[in-house]
Amino acid sequence: MRAAVPLLGVTEKERVHCFLAKTAPPEFTLFFPPGALAIDQVDPSRTCMVMFDMTNQTVSVSADINNIVDPWTLQLVARESITHTQARNYFRVDAVAKVAASSAVPEVMADEGERWRLQGDTIDLSGSGLLCSFSEPLAKEKKVKIELALPTQGMEVIQAFGHVVRCRQIEQHLYYVALHFDMIDSESQDKIMACCFELQRKHLRMRVQLENQPSQ
Numbered sequence: 001m002r003a004a005v006p007l008l009g010v011t012e013k014e015r016v017h018c019f020l021a022k023t024a025p026p027e028f029t030l031f032f033p034p035g036a037l038a039i040d041q042v043d044p045s046r047t048c049m050v051m052f053d054m055t056n057q058t059v060s061v062s063a064d065i066n067n068i069v070d071p072w073t074l075q076l077v078a079r080e081s082i083t084h085t086q087a088r089n090y091f092r093v094d095a096v097a098k099v100a101a102s103s104a105v106p107e108v109m110a111d112e113g114e115r116w117r118l119q120g121d122t123i124d125l126s127g128s129g130l131l132c133s134f135s136e137p138l139a140k141e142k143k144v145k146i147e148l149a150l151p152t153q154g155m156e157v158i159q160a161f162g163h164v165v166r167c168r169q170i171e172q173h174l175y176y177v178a179l180h181f182d183m184i185d186s187e188s189q190d191k192i193m194a195c196c197f198e199l200q201r202k203h204l205r206m207r208v209q210l211e212n213q214p215s216q
Contacts, residue, residue, distance in 0.1 A: 002094050002123060003030055005037060005074075006046035006065075013049065014038075015121065017094055017203065020052070026078040027066065039071045048076060049170060051123065060170060092126030093199045097151040099132050101179065104143040104161055120177075122148070127193045129162065129180040137175045138164045146179055150195045158192060160184035 001020060004013035016037050021029040030050070032039075044065040052059045063076035102117040120134040130148065138144065142164045149155045165178040181189070 001030075002051045003032075003074075004049040006043040006048060007038070007041045008043045010041075015096060015123075017096075018050075021073070028063075028076055028078065029069075030074050030076065032072045032074070034072055037072070039068060042068060042074070044068065047079065047171075048074070050076070060176070062171075092124045093196045093203065095122050095125035095130075095151050095195070095199055097122045097125070098149040099130065100147040101132070101134070101138065101144045101177070102147070104145050122151075123176065125192065125196060125199075127181075127189050127196070129165070129178065132177050132179060133170075134175050134177050135173045137167050137169065138177050140164050140166060143182075144179065146181070148192075150191060152195050152198055156191065158184075158188045160188065 001018060002015055003018050004015050006013050014037065016032055018030045018032045018036075021031045023029070042065065046065075048063050048065055050061045050063055052061065059081050061078050062080045063078045065074055066077045067075040069075055098119070099122050100117060100119045103114050105114045107115065118134045118136055118138070120132050123131040123133055125131075125148075130146075144162055144164065146158075146160045146162050148158045148160070150158060160181045161183040162179045162181045165180050167175055167177045169175050
């Protein structure tokens with residue numbers, strides 16, 4: 001799962017991979033890989049956003065930071081949750097990468113109002129699409145051009161055309177936008193899938209590292 005953790009003196013939250021340790025609703029505990037989070041910079045006065053990936057859906061939870069236990073553990077209290085239903089043809093993984101969405105109309109053919117571009121970050125990635133965070137909303141079913149910098153060595157940029165499946169406001173100036181690939185060449189799709197497999201292996205190694213970490 002992924003947590004957007006508020007830091008002192010920084011408006012944008014730090015997005016960090018983590019693992020659910022235990023729950024006693026509405027309280028729950030998150031473990032972070034060693035060194036992944038500057039725990040001394042965490043701002044407990046602001047809310048934390050946590051995304052739980054479940055079968056056929058993702059749940060976003062807004063939570064208060066109740067306690068900073070140690071350099072890799074946070075205790076939180078859930079305040080509000082939002083469910084995002086998923087229709088999955090491909091498995092997906094958490095992925096932090098740069099992404100841009102822009103007008104699907106070629107620039108030479110676009111009117112002035114059709115020239116636009118949003119830059120943001122991916123939340124998760126699959127062979128059929130991706131979930132992104134943007135500072136502005138995009139209308140459902142809107143056709144877009146997608147430019148994705150794969151979060152692997154070389155940061156190769158993939159281009160595709162797709163549409164907006166859904167858009168939901170999470171907080172002020174933060175929107176989660178799901179994009180589906182409508183037109184993507186097979187080579188680019190294969191590269192995305194290879195990237196997903198690589199990230200999946202990385203996440204499994206992180207989990208093993210956390211599980212083998214000695215308790216304090």
